[in-house]
Amino acid sequence: MKSRAVLAAVLLTLASVARADAVSALRDFAREVKSASAQFKQTVNSPDGKRSKSSQGSFEFQRPNQFRFAYSKPFEQLIVGDGQKVWIFDPDLNQASSRRMNQALGATPAALLAGGNLERDFTLKALPSEGGLDWVQALPRQADGGFQSLKIGFKGRDLAALEIVDGFGQRSRLDFSGLAVNASLPADRFRFVLPAGADLVEQ
Template identity: 30%
Template structure:
């Protein structure tokens, strides 16, 4: 039971990192599109230009989220809601509130998954280099590892797809819905044709975060499980 639960959480973390890296990019990201160049680009058909505008002057995000699996008949399954906080370049706090409270915190070195009901914390090293999704924060590396394509523009929303150039066990294709220079929705399809959807509301750009928001200290008395024989950085 514990292993299955951990695997589900790992899939969720991978998806969250897509949002974080697309929406909260590093300030020194390579090959940025300049303002002058963007004037000569048809934004509605150029995914690089869309993502460049998305990243501009963005260091943090706060939003409400609804997460669910999209079934073949467009029915929603396993609906979860909560709050997410993200800070460049690699920190986030993903707080599930309904139907079950749960907390995932990435502090830049470790990812902590706290299940209060099980009195259990699972911790995994947050190794950017081992996860190809992290390269999306860099224009040059994203073009090296991903095929970017503008899929459509409808009612002010651009849909951009990202397909790994090399086979990926967790992610087959990612779709981003971008409007007003913010990610409003993410769809992630895995190799089993399963689709996970994240919808975001009440999005705040560059909010002031409280000190310690992206740190996690295991509560006294809970079991701490280190994933895959890893020792977390302390």
């Protein structure tokens, strides 16, 4: 919500309420949403803002620490967290890598959405509304997530976007659509089976 000259005091009051509600929305989301699925579009911008690339796919999670990112365009890639390990599979290379969950997750965006303890891992700060969304900044309590900043955007009480700046200054934004919460998700959605003939690199 942007303050304007007319009714500035009223608008500032409304902005303050909206920002507080965004923090509450994230806390409610972390407490009440045990599973969810959505489509996403991702835009990645270079640190200087001159180059960008786009991708899209689907996202699912189930607490605690189970998630699935399935990129479909422009290239396929699958990222699965099964609660014990995080698996990344590249069909074009027919290669998978795995890493233990406690080493790979840390205070990352996936941990924020699918992790078990929001308040333990992150410090939350309300930000001004922008682009029709109410934003919350989540700062990792331990700087081990490999990123500089993380923002979460809500439209009302619904998760709408994530914006991440990584350790190199690269900015990624995911916009979600078709969000379905607390739906029953098959257990095999969060189980990775190495395809026949695929190489595996364990980290």
